[in-house]
Amino acid sequence: MTWLPVPLYAHAQGLSSTQIGALFAVPVLVQTPLNLLGGAYTDRIGGRSILIGSSAALIGTGVWFIFAEGFWMLMLGQLVMVLARAAFWPATWSMASELPGVRSVQFGRLNAVTNVGQIGGTALSGFLLAGAGFPAAFGALAAVGVISTLAALGTQRTTHPATVSVAGVFDAYRPLLRQPLILYTVMCAYLSAVPFSLGTSFYPLLLADYGHGEEVSGVVISLRAIGSIAASLLVARLVRTGPEAFWPVACGIAVAVGVGLSPTINHVVPIGLWILLIGAGSAAMTLYFQVTISEASRPEGRGAALALGGVGWGLSHLTTPLLIGFIADRHGLVAGFYALGVVCLLFATAIAFMRGWAFAARA
Numbered sequence: 001m002t003w004l005p006v007p008l009y010a011h012a013q014g015l016s017s018t019q020i021g022a023l024f025a026v027p028v029l030v031q032t033p034l035n036l037l038g039g040a041y042t043d044r045i046g047g048r049s050i051l052i053g054s055s056a057a058l059i060g061t062g063v064w065f066i067f068a069e070g071f072w073m074l075m076l077g078q079l080v081m082v083l084a085r086a087a088f089w090p091a092t093w094s095m096a097s098e099l100p101g102v103r104s105v106q107f108g109r110l111n112a113v114t115n116v117g118q119i120g121g122t123a124l125s126g127f128l129l130a131g132a133g134f135p136a137a138f139g140a141l142a143a144v145g146v147i148s149t150l151a152a153l154g155t156q157r158t159t160h161p162a163t164v165s166v167a168g169v170f171d172a173y174r175p176l177l178r179q180p181l182i183l184y185t186v187m188c189a190y191l192s193a194v195p196f197s198l199g200t201s202f203y204p205l206l207l208a209d210y211g212h213g214e215e216v217s218g219v220v221i222s223l224r225a226i227g228s229i230a231a232s233l234l235v236a237r238l239v240r241t242g243p244e245a246f247w248p249v250a251c252g253i254a255v256a257v258g259v260g261l262s263p264t265i266n267h268v269v270p271i272g273l274w275i276l277l278i279g280a281g282s283a284a285m286t287l288y289f290q291v292t293i294s295e296a297s298r299p300e301g302r303g304a305a306l307a308l309g310g311v312g313w314g315l316s317h318l319t320t321p322l323l324i325g326f327i328a329d330r331h332g333l334v335a336g337f338y339a340l341g342v343v344c345l346l347f348a349t350a351i352a353f354m355r356g357w358a359f360a361a362r363a
Contacts (some may be wrong), residue, residue: 001121001144004218005129006065007135007204010074012134014131017205017333019071019326024201026075027082028147028318040188047156047303055148057084062142066135086314090307097294097302104237109289111232111283115225122199122225126218176305181296184351185289188248189312191347192285194255194340195224195278196313197320203262203275206333210266210277212281213278215234227279229285235284241292248355252348254281260341263334 004063010020059079064077092110099106121144176182198220207217235247238274258278289309297305323343324336 001125001139001143002061002065003118003122003199003221004125004204005134006074006139008129008202008208009065009068009134009322010071011205011208013074015074016069017325017328021201021321021328023071023074024197024321025318025325027079028314029088030079031082031314033331047095048152050091051152051155053089053148054084055145055152057081057211058145058148059142060145062138062140065138065141077349082317086310089313090303090310093290093306093309094303097290097306102237103294104287106290107287107294108235108237110356111286114231115228115232115279115283118225118228119222120220123218126216126221128220130213173304173308173341176297176308179296181358182293182305182308184354185292185296186251186308186312187347187351187354188285188289188292189309190316191248191252191255191314191344192282192289192350193313194259194320194344195275195282197317198259198324199224201321202324202328202333202336204338206263207268208272209333210271213269216268220268220272220275222274223280224282227276227281228283231280231283232287235287241288241295245355246301247284247287249348249352251281251285252290252344252351254278255285256341256344257346259344260338263337283363358361 006023009022010023015023061077061081061084064080065074068074068077093107096106096110098101124140125137128140203221204217207220212220246262255278258274259280262278265271289312290306293305294302295308320340324333324340327336327339
């Protein structure tokens with residue numbers, strides 16, 4: 001629900017493309033260590049407590065944005081939102097890995113439901129912006145925070161609280177970082193998050209520059225989530241890990257092609273189709289790295305392992321807006337999309353060569 005309002009709100013206040021990119025990139029610098037801390041604490045206090053705190057933070061963020069003016073107030077709101085996400089995802093993934101049934105199917109269902117929320121949030125915020133303005137969109141975000149907090153309070157506790165030092169928490173990452181397979185999955189997570197980063201930052205600006213209103217932008221950007229839902233449900237039983245798996249390479253190429261060709265034709269149909277493609281590719285890649293990390297880690301350390309996947313996401317959210325914002329200020333927004341498409345293609349190529357090395361070290 002912040003994907004459309006925040007970049008458009010910043011643009012309406014006269015912020016440059018570089019400043020808008022910084023709004024989405026700089027908070028990630030703080031997100032990464034807290035992401036790791038939240039993932040490790042998930043293994044000790046359980047995901048329920050993390051979910052309650054993250055959901056409650058949405059309430060404050062929504063109210064804050066209503067009154068935020070200027071770069072620094074927007075930056076503070078973004079910081080709280082990013083930190084809430086940093087704690088939320090490792091806790092949610094860890095809880096999903098413990099559900100009964102086929103792990104890939106359960107992750108696929110979780111990702112599908114998540115994308116349903118992204119469709120509803122993006123479309124709703126688009127219509128609210130068009131009909132009632134920014135305060136209504138941010139007020140709706142705060143309302144969703146209230147509902148999420150109540151839902152988190154009703155979630156069953158899976159582990160008993162335990163007191164642990166911060167130093168002890170970060171000790172859990174030393175053996176994980178020595179595993180090539182974990183580093184490989186972090187790279188997959190990075191590429192899978194690129195469409196998310198664009199959806200929260202520069203896709204709304206691209207559509208606005210092409211003359212499309214908020215209602216159309218909300219619907220078009222929600223196509224990424226529709227593609228993700230389809231991929232999450234359809235390929236959940238097909239995803240296989242291992243050095244011969246074609247999923248990460250094929251998905252990486254799909255993301256690269258979709259990102260690079262998005263701005264070639266100024267019409268909602270081709271733009272929407274490219275966004276649909278990268279949504280499907282990123283969802284299948286997300287499912288792949290979630291299952292791979294879960295299989296490579298022990299249950300008592302799975303929260304920490306999945307948090308490393310969150311680091312890949314965080315690095316993507318850091319570098320993607322900065323790269324495209326830097327190029328957009330100098331050569332235009334379209335050139336920024338072209339450059340990012342090339343970068344994604346290089347990542348997909350690197351992943352193709354890394355597969356054998358990563359799994360051979362585990363064998």
